[in-house]
Amino acid sequence: MQEYLKKDCIPCATINAAPEINPVIYPEADLLPLSALQHLLFCERQCALIHIEQAWVENLFTAEGRIMHERVDSGRSESRKDLRISFSLPLHSLRLGLVGKADVVEFHREIRQNGNKTSDLVIWRPFPVEHKRGRPKKESWDKVQLCAQAMCLEEMLSLEVPEGALFYGKTRRRVDVVFDAELRCETAETARRLHELFASGKTPPPVLTSACESCSFIEVCLPHALERPKSVHKYLKSMVGDP
Amino acid sequence: MNTLYVTTQGAYLSKEGETVLVSVEGVKRLQIPVHTLGGIVCFGRVMCSPYLMGFCAENQIGMSFLTEYGRFLARVQGPVSGNVLLRREQYRRADASEFSIAITRFILTGKICNARSVLQRALRDHSDKISHQEVEQAVTTLGNALKRIESINNLDELRGVEGETARSYFNVFDQLITHQKDDFYFRGRNRRPPLDNVNCMLSFLYTLLLHDVRSALEVVGLDPAVGFLHRDRPGRPGLALDMMEEFRAFLADRLVLSLINLGQVKAKGFTKAETRAVMMSDDTRKEVIVAYQKRKQDEILHPFIGEKVAIGILFHIQALLLARYLRGDLDGYPPFIWR
Numbered sequence: 001m002q003e004y005l006k007k008d009c010i011p012c013a014t015i016n017a018a019p020e021i022n023p024v025i026y027p028e029a030d031l032l033p034l035s036a037l038q039h040l041l042f043c044e045r046q047c048a049l050i051h052i053e054q055a056w057v058e059n060l061f062t063a064e065g066r067i068m069h070e071r072v073d074s075g076r077s078e079s080r081k082d083l084r085i086s087f088s089l090p091l092h093s094l095r096l097g098l099v100g101k102a103d104v105v106e107f108h109r110e111i112r113q114n115g116n117k118t119s120d121l122v123i124w125r126p127f128p129v130e131h132k133r134g135r136p137k138k139e140s141w142d143k144v145q146l147c148a149q150a151m152c153l154e155e156m157l158s159l160e161v162p163e164g165a166l167f168y169g170k171t172r173r174r175v176d177v178v179f180d181a182e183l184r185c186e187t188a189e190t191a192r193r194l195h196e197l198f199a200s201g202k203t204p205p206p207v208l209t210s211a212c213e214s215c216s217f218i219e220v221c222l223p224h225a226l227e228r229p230k231s232v233h234k235y236l237k238s239m240v241g242d243p
Numbered sequence: 244m245n246t247l248y249v250t251t252q253g254a255y256l257s258k259e260g261e262t263v264l265v266s267v268e269g270v271k272r273l274q275i276p277v278h279t280l281g282g283i284v285c286f287g288r289v290m291c292s293p294y295l296m297g298f299c300a301e302n303q304i305g306m307s308f309l310t311e312y313g314r315f316l317a318r319v320q321g322p323v324s325g326n327v328l329l330r331r332e333q334y335r336r337a338d339a340s341e342f343s344i345a346i347t348r349f350i351l352t353g354k355i356c357n358a359r360s361v362l363q364r365a366l367r368d369h370s371d372k373i374s375h376q377e378v379e380q381a382v383t384t385l386g387n388a389l390k391r392i393e394s395i396n397n398l399d400e401l402r403g404v405e406g407e408t409a410r411s412y413f414n415v416f417d418q419l420i421t422h423q424k425d426d427f428y429f430r431g432r433n434r435r436p437p438l439d440n441v442n443c444m445l446s447f448l449y450t451l452l453l454h455d456v457r458s459a460l461e462v463v464g465l466d467p468a469v470g471f472l473h474r475d476r477p478g479r480p481g482l483a484l485d486m487m488e489e490f491r492a493f494l495a496d497r498l499v500l501s502l503i504n505l506g507q508v509k510a511k512g513f514t515k516a517e518t519r520a521v522m523m524s525d526d527t528r529k530e531v532i533v534a535y536q537k538r539k540q541d542e543i544l545h546p547f548i549g550e551k552v553a554i555g556i557l558f559h560i561q562a563l564l565l566a567r568y569l570r571g572d573l574d575g576y577p578p579f580i581w582r
Contacts, residue, residue, distance in 0.1 A: 053326045053464055053566075201328045205572065219556065222563065225548030232568070232575030235547050236352055239580040240389050 026097035032198055034091065034100025034148050037190050038141045040197065046217050047194070048203035082109040084124060091152035096191040102149045104129040104167075126153045128164040135170040140186060142166050143177050147187040150179050246282040246455070247275065248532050249289045250525065252311075256283070257292040280304050281555075282458050284451070286528075287311035291319075305458030309450065318457075326464040332569045333482075337469050340398065346471040346485075346568075346576055347401050348392055353489030353578020354405070355392075358412045359385040360581050361492045365419045365500075372421040377414075384411045402472065412492070419500050426510035427503045436520035440513045441499060443521040444531060448495035449487070451535055456490070457483040459558035463566045486561060493581040494554065498531075498538055507534065547577040 032051075039047035078085040084107040092099040107124035114121040128149040132142055143166070150161040165174045177183075197204075206212075206223035215221070249256065249265065254272070257264050263280065265273040277298065282305035285291065289308070296319045299306045306319040336342040362382050365373060388408045395401050409432075417429040420441070429441045437443040457480055460467045470481025472488065502508045512527030523531070539555030552560060557579055568576040 053329065203570070219559070220563065222548060222550075222560070225545075225550060226567065226572070229567075229573055230547065230577075232349075232547075232573055232577045235577050236349075236575070236580075239546060239582070240352060240356060 025094035026195075028092075028094070028099075030195075031092055031094075031097055031099035032191075032194055034098045034145065034152070036194055037098070037148055037187070038145045040190060040194050041139065041141045041144060043207075043209075043211065043215065044197060044204045045206050045221060046215060048197060049217055049220055052198070052201060052203055083107070091149055091156065093148070093152040093155045095155060096148060096151060096188060097195055098148055098152065098191055100149070100152075102128045102153075103131045105149075105153065123159070126150075126157060126159060126161050128153065128161070129167055129174070130164070131167045131169065133169045135168050136166070136173075136175055140183070143183055144187045144190055146177055147179050147183045148191065151184065151187060245280055246284060246536065247280055248284050248286070248536075250286045250311075250529060250532070252288045254285075255290045255292075256285070256295055258295040258298050263295060277302065277304065282306065282454065284309060284454055303458075303462050305454065305461070307454050320461075329464050329566055329569060330466050333465055333469055336569060337471060337475075343471045344396055344398055344401065347398060348395070349576040349578055350472050350485050350488050351392055351401060351405055351408075352389060353580055354491070355385050355389050355408050356578075356580045357489055358408065358492040359389075361419075361497055362412070362415065369419075369421050373418050378418055381411045381415045384408065405472065416496070420503055422504045422506060423510070427508075436516075436518070438519050438521060440508075440510065440521055441503070443513060443523055444499045444502065444508070445495065447523065447528070447531060448498060448535060449491065451532070452487055452490055452495055453480065453483055455539075455555070456486050456558050456562075459562040460486065460565075462559065463562040465562060465566060465569075486558075486565065489561070489578040489580075490557070493579075494538065498534055502531065502534055543581075546580055546582065 036047055036051050039050055077087065086105045086107070087103070089102045089105045090100075091102055106127040106129060108127055110123045110125050112121040112123060128146055130142065130146045130149065136142075146164050146166060150164055153159070153161045161179065163176060163178050165176050167174050206221050206227050208223045208227050212218055212221070212223045247263065247265075251265075251267055251272075253267055255266050257266070258277075259274070261278065262274050262276050263283070264271060265275075283299060285306075285308050287310060291306070296306060298304075300319055308316045308318070310316060336346065359382055362378055362385070366375065366378055366382070385408055388404050392401060392404055395404065413429070413432055420427050420429065427440050429439070432445070433439075433442050434446045437446050457467045460483055465482060467480040467483040469475060470479075470483075470485040473479065473481035473484045475481055507530055508527055512524045512530070514522050514524065516522065539553065541554050542551050543554055543557070544550070545552050545557070545560060547564070548560065561579055564573065565576050567573045
């Protein structure tokens with residue numbers, strides 16, 4: 001699978017192609033959390049701290065996010081004439097090796113002419129909507145997570161999912177996202193890197209950036225102190241001598 | 244990193260939304276947001292709802308139940324979590340004598356250094372009230388031990404040095420008590436049960452410290468039961484006891500001394516049972532807890548990471564540094580050394 005994904009973004013070329021073209025799939029036991037993609041894109045070390053070290057830091061932001069998700073997380077579904085909505089829908093993709101949940105997936109009713117037959121064809125087109133606490137970001141983190149959800153839906157439902165949306169709590173606005181080839185490539189590549197990180201089982205050393213100051217893991221990560229750690233032996237030598 | 248200590252008998256703790264609700268006889272007494280808490284410690288007859296326990300376990304808020312007198316009873320723990328790879332590394336190191344010796348040496352270096360600093364500080368601050376010769380002698384003994392352990396490559400020998408240094412430190416500990424000497428004296432360490440006021444306070448503070456250190460190790464994903472200096476024994480939190488060593492003198496012992504020397508505790512706050520066992524009154528226990536919590540809020544410069552941190556955060560930093568050493572990211576374990 002990893003080899004396959006490395007070959008110039010084949011996943012984006014195989015959308016809706018016959019599944020047998022894709023020979024390698026991840027076994028269920030090796031699926032990784034879909035939510036880890038955004039952690040990986042934000043910071044590889046943070047991703048490892050959360051998913052390998054299993055560290056968790058609750059702060060105001062994560063608490064807000066959790067409460068917001070708990071509200072969405074009710075497992076309900078709604079149904080109208082042209083729209084069905086599913087909440088916290090379980091997803092996976094064996095091609096990407098991911099498993100997780102979509103906050104909200106809307107299914108939009110589409111009517112297609114069914115060739116020369118008289119009856120129309122009805123398709124319920126999935127349209128994932130992910131809820132985010134903050135405001136739209138210039139980076140692609142949220143888009144990649146949403147795109148991964150779309151790719152999961154495509155694999156599970158054998159339907160094309162061309163678009164979705166991100167809903168931002170701060171602005172209370174929906175931003176439409178088109179799942180183009182470029183975004184799909186980035187998503188597949190991120191999933192591949194995630195599997196590499198998990199396979200290594202190692203937490204990468206910190207790299208101090210401006211993002212560190214606002215990161216909830218700063219006290220667990222200690223980027224200032226551990227980016228270039230001092231020698232413990234030198235430290236002890238200097239401390240043990242008479243003060 | 245606040246810890247909620249509940250000493251009111253008959254109190255009931257429950258989860259309400261994102262808060263801990265403390266009520267007594269159905270009357271709400273206190274409500275605190277959960278995310279501001281690092282731990283909850285319940286003394287005596289304190290009850291908790293299972294939902295609160297589950298929530299604490301899930302959010303890595305350490306929750307302990309102690310008797311009214313501070314003896315550890317139980318701890319609430321959710322599913323085993325943390326990094327299994329890290330824990331395996333810890334076990335491998337504990338099984339390999341070379342590593343155990345190295346880690347034990349780091350731990351002892353911290354412990355002896357800090358004990359020596361407490362004595363040196365006392366010599367400086369109370370030069371008029373202290374018999375210099377004896378205390379200075381102990382300082383020298385500890386200094387020599389620090390040099391000696393560098394070349395010891397045997398666990399039992401290291402443990403032997405530990406015993407010797409602890410004896411010479413506690414031999415002069417009584418000298419550091421400069422006030423209320425009739426009521427507070429130290430003739431040696433005893434703990435099961437404590438037979439004098441000083442031992443009673445020491446044991447109690449060590450229990451509070453152990454709770455904090457243990458929670459920090461668990462949060463980092465280490466197994467608090469598998470130690471290096473302290474051999475495995477069922478029910479004994481070996482690693483937590485190991486990591487406590489560097490904090491005992493600097494944090495607990497000094498706090499006991501200042502509570503006595505500043506007159507914050509009085510003899511009437513202690514009772515003696517028929518067996519000579521000494522117990523604290525509720526008020527004294529509260530006084531000690533408050534002093535400990537206040538002390539944890541003091542800031543201090545961490546000499547290894549070079550950052551100013553609250554003393555209460557030190558446990559977490561040390562647990563992290565130990566994990567970094569076990570994973571091979573550091574060339575040793577840097578104990579916290581107080582200057």
